Amino acid sequence: MSNAALNMEMDDTPQEETKTGFEVFSRVAKYSIVRLVMLFLMVLIGVYLTILVANMGGYVDEMRRGFIQEMVSVAIFADESAEMKRMTPEEKNRLIEQQVALAEKRLGLDKPFVIRSFGFLQNAITLNLGRADLMISDSGSKTVRLILLERLPPTLVLWGLANIMLFFMSLFFALFLSRRYGSLIDKLIIALAPTSSAPAWFYGLFLILIFAAIFQILPFGSMVDAPPPESPVMYALSVGKHLILPVSAIIFSAVFLNAYNWRTFFLIYSSEDYVEMAKAKGLSDREIERRYVLRPTLPTIITSFALILISLWTGAIILETVFNWPGLGRALYRAIGLYDTPVIVGSTVIYAYLLAITVFLLDFVYALVDPRVRIGGKGRST
Amino acid sequence: MNRLKNLFKELSSYPSAVIGLIIISILVGISVYTIISIPYSEAIRLWRGGEEVWFDTPKNALPIWTNWFRSAKLPDTIKMNSEDASIEKSIEVVSDDTTTISFSFTFDYNFDDFPQEISLFFENKYDVKAPYISLRWLTPDGREIQVAEFKAEHSKDYRFTQDSKLERRLDGLPAVHGLFADLTAERPFLVRGTYQLFVDAMMFEDDADVDAELVVYGQVHGLAGTDHRRRDLMVALLWGTPIALSFGLLAALGSTLTTMTISGIGTWFGGWVDEIIQRITEVNMILPLLPILIMIGTFYSKSIWLMLGVLILLNIFGSSIKTYRAVFIQVKESPYIEAARAYGASNIRIIFSYLIPRIIPMLIPQLVTLIPTFVFIEAALAVLGLGDPILPTWGKVINDARVNGALYEGQYYWMLEPSILLMVTGLAFSLLGFSLDRIFNPRLRGM
Numbered sequence: 090m091s092n093a094a095l096n097m098e099m100d101d102t103p104q105e106e107t108k109t110g111f112e113v114f115s116r117v118a119k120y121s122i123v124r125l126v127m128l129f130l131m132v133l134i135g136v137y138l139t140i141l142v143a144n145m146g147g148y149v150d151e152m153r154r155g156f157i158q159e160m161v162s163v164a165i166f167a168d169e170s171a172e173m174k175r176m177t178p179e180e181k182n183r184l185i186e187q188q189v190a191l192a193e194k195r196l197g198l199d200k201p202f203v204i205r206s207f208g209f210l211q212n213a214i215t216l217n218l219g220r221a222d223l224m225i226s227d228s229g230s231k232t233v234r235l236i237l238l239e240r241l242p243p244t245l246v247l248w249g250l251a252n253i254m255l256f257f258m259s260l261f262f263a264l265f266l267s268r269r270y271g272s273l274i275d276k277l278i279i280a281l282a283p284t285s286s287a288p289a290w291f292y293g294l295f296l297i298l299i300f301a302a303i304f305q306i307l308p309f310g311s312m313v314d315a316p317p318p319e320s321p322v323m324y325a326l327s328v329g330k331h332l333i334l335p336v337s338a339i340i341f342s343a344v345f346l347n348a349y350n351w352r353t354f355f356l357i358y359s360s361e362d363y364v365e366m367a368k369a370k371g372l373s374d375r376e377i378e379r380r381y382v383l384r385p386t387l388p389t390i391i392t393s394f395a396l397i398l399i400s401l402w403t404g405a406i407i408l409e410t411v412f413n414w415p416g417l418g419r420a421l422y423r424a425i426g427l428y429d430t431p432v433i434v435g436s437t438v439i440y441a442y443l444l445a446i447t448v449f450l451l452d453f454v455y456a457l458v459d460p461r462v463r464i465g466g467k468g469r470s471t
Numbered sequence: 472m473n474r475l476k477n478l479f480k481e482l483s484s485y486p487s488a489v490i491g492l493i494i495i496s497i498l499v500g501i502s503v504y505t506i507i508s509i510p511y512s513e514a515i516r517l518w519r520g521g522e523e524v525w526f527d528t529p530k531n532a533l534p535i536w537t538n539w540f541r542s543a544k545l546p547d548t549i550k551m552n553s554e555d556a557s558i559e560k561s562i563e564v565v566s567d568d569t570t571t572i573s574f575s576f577t578f579d580y581n582f583d584d585f586p587q588e589i590s591l592f593f594e595n596k597y598d599v600k601a602p603y604i605s606l607r608w609l610t611p612d613g614r615e616i617q618v619a620e621f622k623a624e625h626s627k628d629y630r631f632t633q634d635s636k637l638e639r640r641l642d643g644l645p646a647v648h649g650l651f652a653d654l655t656a657e658r659p660f661l662v663r664g665t666y667q668l669f670v671d672a673m674m675f676e677d678d679a680d681v682d683a684e685l686v687v688y689g690q691v692h693g694l695a696g697t698d699h700r701r702r703d704l705m706v707a708l709l710w711g712t713p714i715a716l717s718f719g720l721l722a723a724l725g726s727t728l729t730t731m732t733i734s735g736i737g738t739w740f741g742g743w744v745d746e747i748i749q750r751i752t753e754v755n756m757i758l759p760l761l762p763i764l765i766m767i768g769t770f771y772s773k774s775i776w777l778m779l780g781v782l783i784l785l786n787i788f789g790s791s792i793k794t795y796r797a798v799f800i801q802v803k804e805s806p807y808i809e810a811a812r813a814y815g816a817s818n819i820r821i822i823f824s825y826l827i828p829r830i831i832p833m834l835i836p837q838l839v840t841l842i843p844t845f846v847f848i849e850a851a852l853a854v855l856g857l858g859d860p861i862l863p864t865w866g867k868v869i870n871d872a873r874v875n876g877a878l879y880e881g882q883y884y885w886m887l888e889p890s891i892l893l894m895v896t897g898l899a900f901s902l903l904g905f906s907l908d909r910i911f912n913p914r915l916r917g918m
Contacts, residue, residue, distance in 0.1 A: 127753070134754045143766055280487070283901035286843040287894055290851065294869070294890060302878045309878070396790055403761045407851045411873070421762065422855055425769050433766055440759035448757060 244416030259347035285346035310413030488906030494899035502713035543583035611664025707863035726786035738799035768857035840904030843897035
């Protein structure tokens with residue numbers, strides 16, 4: 090059902106006017122590029138703010154200075170060479186000072202913060218996130234970028250799957266309910282809608298309690314069995330088994346509210362005159378639903394879904410922590426525990442990117458389905 | 472006043488609103504009761520006091536009401552102090568400088584399971600030479616067991632369960648099992664009845680004295696149970712209520728009121744002011760809220776009030792600015808605004824007296840539904856280990872339970888109690904919010 094809703098796009102375009110195909114494409118492309126540039130500027134500002142927060146009061150600089158000081162003194166006092174032994178403590182101190190100054194200069198710590206902050210910004214935007222203090226990636230590297238990129242696929246698998254399922258399930262439920270308006274199941278879903286006030290991680294706790302602790306049929310957390318199965322098929326099955334609970338938690342936390350809200354959109358739109366007209370013409374219910382109800386509500390639904398996605402990203406960190414899912418959120422949680430500043434700042438930057446990409450993708454879909462962008466002319470009015 | 476009355480009248484026709492309101496009033500009642508009965512300083516003492524506050528409660532004890540649902544009743548804690556009048560001390564002078572003091576603790580043990588631990592906490596008075604204590608245990612079936620003999624310093628703690636000599640004497644059984652079971656039987660079983668512990672102390676000074684408190688730790692405690700540090704969870708559950716409510720309410724109020732004002736100002740002045748506000752809102756949309764809160768929690772302070780401030784700050788330019796703006800743009804063109812402008816009302820007056828009041832109906836449901844969001848954000852921070860370092864909150868109890876493996880070890884009550892409270896709070900506010908939404912947005916009525 091819901092697939093048909095999106096496929097309609099492809100069906101309709103050639104039917105309407107084949108020669109405007111290119112025009113539509115260029116309009117969508119133009120709209121997308123403008124949005125992309127806007128979003129990039131937004132990421133730039135967002136990341137800069139993040140850097141400011143992370144460096145507020147020079148706290149991070151202070152930590153780095155302390156770190157350099159310690160490294161240099163340890164290196165000098167541990168140096169057992171004859172040349173070092175001849176030095177008096179004063180001479181050693183002077184040497185330490187010199188080396189610290191050199192190291193600070195090399196790292197640019199002698200310049201004022203404002204200038205350095207732009208350097209940080211450039212590094213952050215290009216994902217040149219420096220080296221972790223304590224954490225190491227599975228491949229043994231201390232580069233923050235590698236640590237975080239290694240964590241990205243599990244996060245994307247979990248969130249991609251959960252969100253796609255959430256979208257289609259909500260759409261399906263909403264259509265189903267709008268057809269059975271006022272029935273028992275409709276009332277039940279309305280009654281369940283307030284449960285969405287609790288976030289996904291919270292339902293995760295309950296699901297773990299029920300299915301892992303009491304019934305012991307599903308794993309407590311993590312991504313694959315330990316040790317991981319050898320064959321790719323078994324590996325995928327094992328990942329699938331571990332996905333059940335977190336994905337259910339995400340879906341459960343949002344699906345009822347979505348179904349309720351979208352059902353209301355559908356009901357509002359199905360009382361429009363043109364729907365009555367279509368009914369009078371004798372079109373089938375399916376047809377009416379597809380062409381006259383789903384079609385005009387789609388942009389609104391996508392916008393509402395975008396907002397849900399953004400709030401779900403926020404919960405990602407805790408959900409991954411609760412389920413021990415080896416994604417970005419879990420890496421961030423560990424970094425907090427270890428006070429690993431570069432990793433914390435790095436993950437914040439990556440989250441900003443992920444949010445921006447999410448917003449962009451939804452904008453793109455929006456551009457595809459919104460007639461004002463596709464056929465009309467003026468683009469999206471905010 | 473009349474309008475408020477009408478609102479309540481209308482609300483009472485929605486069962487979900489009534490349920491929500493009842494739950495919210497109960498929560499508010501609990502908060503008021505908590506703040507009065509356990510003052511802040513007392514709560515902090517009970518929650519962060521240290522071993523001397525929690526020594527006489529069992530570890531990870533289940534709530535007492537779990538006994539209602541099981542046939543084998545778990546034991547409650549038994550506490551007796553020799554300073555009480557009910558325990559008689561007999562003093563006997565043996566020689567010039569030696570006296571003996573003896574007393575006994577007598578108690579009935581009628582539970583279906585063994586206690587968790589047994590300990591004796593001494594409070595002795597002497598100058599130089601510590602008294603010498605010997606302990607005997609008398610079971611209901613008349614067996615006498617020599618427990619231990621030791622020199623007791625001023626505040627000696629004798630823990631039966633940690634005495635390996637006693638364990639050897641009890642056929643290698645742990646002390647709690649050995650002392651309460653019939654060892655002569657083939658398979659030792661729990662013996663119910665009256666137990667006695669005799670304390671004989673030999674003193675070597677004139678005004679020396681011996682006092683002791685016997686604690687037979689049970690497996691259940693209070694209405695909420697205890698955690699891994701023997702703390703009564705009730706303190707945290709009770710104090711979590713006012714904290715959660717005030718945090719949620721303040722954050723929701725703070726963010727909606729500022730958002731509303733900024734949106735009103737932006738729409739009224741239009742032009743570049745509006746443009747800037749729109750752009751800031753868009754930047755704010757992709758600012759990762761939780762990671763920023765986490766950074767602040769790790770780098771600066773975990774104080775709940777700082778988090779509250781930052782949360783409000785990050786929510787000022789929330790996505791609701793756009794929703795309000797849509798309404799303001801319509802209102803801005805209304806004739807009465809025109810009239811206000813014509814008689815020369817100032818911008819400030821128009822914004823605050825004519826524009827903003829128009830969206831209050833829209834705002835109230837949103838405010839109410841926002842409260843649980845913030846309550847859960849606070850809990851989320853606590854679950855990440857960034858809870859307030861001093862205050863006991865629900866989220867911190869959940870975090871303790873999670874970190875200490877409550878789910879793996881079957882201590883479900885520990886996780887469930889704060890979770891259910893959070894759930895109930897969230898549901899109450901969103902039930903009320905949903906009904907308010909229908910009342911204030913007539914378009915939704917009947918749908």
